[in-house]
Amino acid sequence: MNRPTPKIKTEIRREQITRAALSLIARRGLNHLNIGALAREVGVVPSAIYRHFQGMDGVLESVLDLISQSLLTNVEAVRRETPDALEQLHRLLQRHLQLVRHHAGIPRVIFSEQVFAGNVGRKRRMHTILRNYLQKVAEIIRSGQDASRIRKEISPDTVAVMFLGLIQPAVILWLMSNGSFDVVRHAEQAWRLFCGILQSDGHAGDDAILNQTNITTKKGHDYATEHKFN
C-alpha cells in the first residue's frame, strides 16, 4: 500500500511473467499454475496479467518460446566450443542437464499433459521444438560420421533419440525423488557406455564404470551457468 506497484513496460513485464511462470511450474507443476499465483509471484493483481497476455494460453506460448530458445542456445554453444562431434555431444549432455537442473520447469512442461493433451496447437508446437532439437543433435552426429569420428553405419536419427534417452529417464527419476537421484553421475556413466556405441575406433569406454547406484544426498557438480534466466 505504501509503495504502489510500479508500472513497467509491457515488454519487460511479459518477460517477468514468463520467467515467473517457469519458476512456478518448477515448484508446483503446470497444473497448479494459475493466473492468481502468477500474478502474486510477479507482484501484481490477477487482472493485470491480461494487460500483457491474452490469458494462460498466451503465457504458455511464451514459456514454450523460452524453452525452445534455451535448448537451441545450448546446441550453438557446444558447436562453438569444440569441433569434435563426440565432444560436442558430451558437452551438450552436460549443458542440457545443467539447464534442466536449474530450471526444473522445463522438463515439467515437456512431460506435461497440458502439452500432450491440451490445445492441439500447443501440442504441435512442443513436438516441433523437440524435433528441431533432435535434428540438431542428428546433425552433430552426421558431422561426426563425416569426420570418421562416429561409426558410419548407425542412423543419426536413431542415435539422436537415444541421446535424449540418456537424459530423460534420469530427469524423471530426479523429479520424482525430489532431487535425490544424481542425474549428473548417471549421465556421466551412461555417456561412457553410449560413447562406446558411437566411436569408430571400436574400443568402448570400458575404463572403470563403477558399480554404484545413483542415489546420493541431493546436489553434486555444477557446470558453469550461462543462461539468460535469473
Add this chain to the structure above:
Amino acid sequence: MNRPTPKIKTEIRREQITRAALSLIARRGLNHLNIGALAREVGVVPSAIYRHFQGMDGVLESVLDLISQSLLTNVEAVRRETPDALEQLHRLLQRHLQLVRHHAGIPRVIFSEQVFAGNVGRKRRMHTILRNYLQKVAEIIRSGQDASRIRKEISPDTVAVMFLGLIQPAVILWLMSNGSFDVVRHAEQAWRLFCGILQSDGHAGDDAILNQTNITTKKGHDYATEHKFN
C-alpha cells in the same frame, strides 16, 4: 431411461471404473479426466462414482495399481519365457512397447504432472513403482553378468535406467506425433546398438543398422497381447 442402469457389485464396478479411467486418460489426458466424464464412460451418474471410490484420488490410486501390476507382470513373463538375460531384456522391451501402445494411458500417467506435482503420496507411489521396475531390470542384468553374458564391469543400475531410456523418448515422440513416430522400429534399432554395449563377447550388433528415420504412417508390428485389460 427405459432400462435403468443395472446395479453392479462394487468390486466389479471399481475395476470398470479403473479401466475406464485409463482409457479416458489415453484419449484425452489426465487433466481432462474428471468425475463427470468417468461416470459417463461407465454409464452412471457422477455421484455414483462415490459409491465405489473416495473420489478422484481413490480412482487414481487404483489406476496406479493397475499400471504397477502390468509392468511387473511383463517382467515375470519374460523370465518364464527364456533363461538368457539378453533375450529377457529384449523381450521385456518389446512387451513394454506393446503394453504402452495398447494403453497409451500408462505413459500419460507416468509423465503426468498430477503425479509429479500433485498429492505427495501419489508422487512417492509412482516413484516406488518405477524403482521397483528398475530394480527388476537390474536383477536381470546382474543375472546376465553372473552367467557371463553381460560385461561385468558395468553397473546394473545405470544400465537399467538406460534401458528405460530406450523406450521413454520414443514413447514421448509417439504420443506427440499422434502415433506417427514408429516406436517399434526405433526400439529395435536402439536395441541393436544397446546390445553392443552389454555383451561380454565384445562384438557389437553392427549388422546392418540402416540409415532411416523412424517416421512412418502409424502402425507396425504387433506382438501378441496377453494383458488383463479389455
Add this chain to the structure above:
DNA sequence: CTACTATGTGAATGTGAATTCACTTTCACA
C-alpha cells in the same frame, strides 16, 4: 503544468467441476 496513454486495481460475473445428501431402485437371500 497538463493531459494522454499505458499499467495497475478491485469488485463483479460466469463457469466447470467436486462433493454431499436425501431419496429411489435393485438384488440377494431368508
Add this chain to the structure above:
DNA sequence: TGTGAAAGTGAATTCACATTCACATAGTAG
C-alpha cells in the same frame, strides 16, 4: 414374497478460477 443393504439418482452446495470492466494512477510528451 418381503426386507435390508448395496448401488444408482438428481438436485443443491461449494469452490477455485478465469475473465471483464469501470475506475485509478503513474510516466511522459508537449
